[in-house]
Amino acid sequence: MELGELKGSIPPLITPFRNGEVDFEAYAALIETQIEGGSHGLLINGTTAEPASLTVAERNQLVDLAIDVTKGRVPVVAATGSQSLAETKVLTDHAVAGGADALLIVTPYYTRPPQRGLVEYYLEVTADHDIPWMIYHIPGRTAVSVTIDTLVALRERSVNFVGMKHAVNDLGFVSLCLAELGDDFRIFVGLEDLSFPMMAAGAVGLMNAVGNLAPGPVASICEAVWDNDLERGRRLHAALFEINQAVFFDTNPIPMKYMMRKLGIIETNEHRLPMVPATAELERRLDAVLERAGLLTALPG
Numbered sequence: 001m002e003l004g005e006l007k008g009s010i011p012p013l014i015t016p017f018r019n020g021e022v023d024f025e026a027y028a029a030l031i032e033t034q035i036e037g038g039s040h041g042l043l044i045n046g047t048t049a050e051p052a053s054l055t056v057a058e059r060n061q062l063v064d065l066a067i068d069v070t071k072g073r074v075p076v077v078a079a080t081g082s083q084s085l086a087e088t089k090v091l092t093d094h095a096v097a098g099g100a101d102a103l104l105i106v107t108p109y110y111t112r113p114p115q116r117g118l119v120e121y122y123l124e125v126t127a128d129h130d131i132p133w134m135i136y137h138i139p140g141r142t143a144v145s146v147t148i149d150t151l152v153a154l155r156e157r158s159v160n161f162v163g164m165k166h167a168v169n170d171l172g173f174v175s176l177c178l179a180e181l182g183d184d185f186r187i188f189v190g191l192e193d194l195s196f197p198m199m200a201a202g203a204v205g206l207m208n209a210v211g212n213l214a215p216g217p218v219a220s221i222c223e224a225v226w227d228n229d230l231e232r233g234r235r236l237h238a239a240l241f242e243i244n245q246a247v248f249f250d251t252n253p254i255p256m257k258y259m260m261r262k263l264g265i266i267e268t269n270e271h272r273l274p275m276v277p278a279t280a281e282l283e284r285r286l287d288a289v290l291e292r293a294g295l296l297t298a299l300p301g
Helices: 024-037 056-070 085-098 115-126 148-157 171-181 192-200 215-226 230-246 254-262 280-292
Strands: 042-044 076-079 102-106 133-137 161-166 186-189
Touching: 024 056, 024 215, 042 056, 056 076, 056 085, 076 085, 085 102, 085 115, 102 115, 115 133, 115 148, 148 161, 148 171, 161 171, 171 186, 171 192, 186 192, 192 215, 192 230, 215 230, 230 254, 230 280, 254 280
Parallel strands: 042 076, 076 102, 102 133, 133 161, 161 186
Antiparallel strands: none
């Protein structure tokens, strides 16, 4: 993969379950739907995949399946982070050996390490590998933020550190990163309702859970910005805005899986504990969102 291909809409795929087991057949079908729908890449084992409920073996199987099914048609980004250095290294080594195009490594959660610990952690995980890697910055889930000084230190010490998924309500940090790290630093938007604004500020793409539901319109936001068609971008932003907010009516991906089931994209919105399906009240609320969106068929492409 050329580094320039690492851009655009790279949705974090959900993990379909059936009777408590990962439904790998359904997962393969989702991959085909994404590629046919216009997504520019695939993110495997991101937050929307419920990775904390998966075993290491299952996470590795999903990466292998994605690489096999895509057959190089779009980049496969493997999310290989965990709270454990040892587990992160196992996941990372497997993804690289299997042929992933890039890595997304979440800041280690629960531990709340100092910034100097984050630097050494990332360097240790990626030292033996020669593919692009990015930080997954989501302090709302991990309880640790990444500072600009940490990003600069990693940029100076790892030639393969190329970017970050930024899931923080901080648009200014995007401009700061680009100013300090260069315009080639690849920022992916991790908060759905900031997709268009953050791309307009210089992000290269989206890792947007709504891409599971509407791959075409989400990909079109990226293409509108690339074409300098900001009017079209604003229309897409407005059309997707309520859906983007609905993702967080409950813990992601509870609303997303329900809406996907409602639209026939998946057969069941099953989760593993402690995650649980949408309540009847939440279902009614999400149904109303989908109805106002015209079941997504009216979204501009």
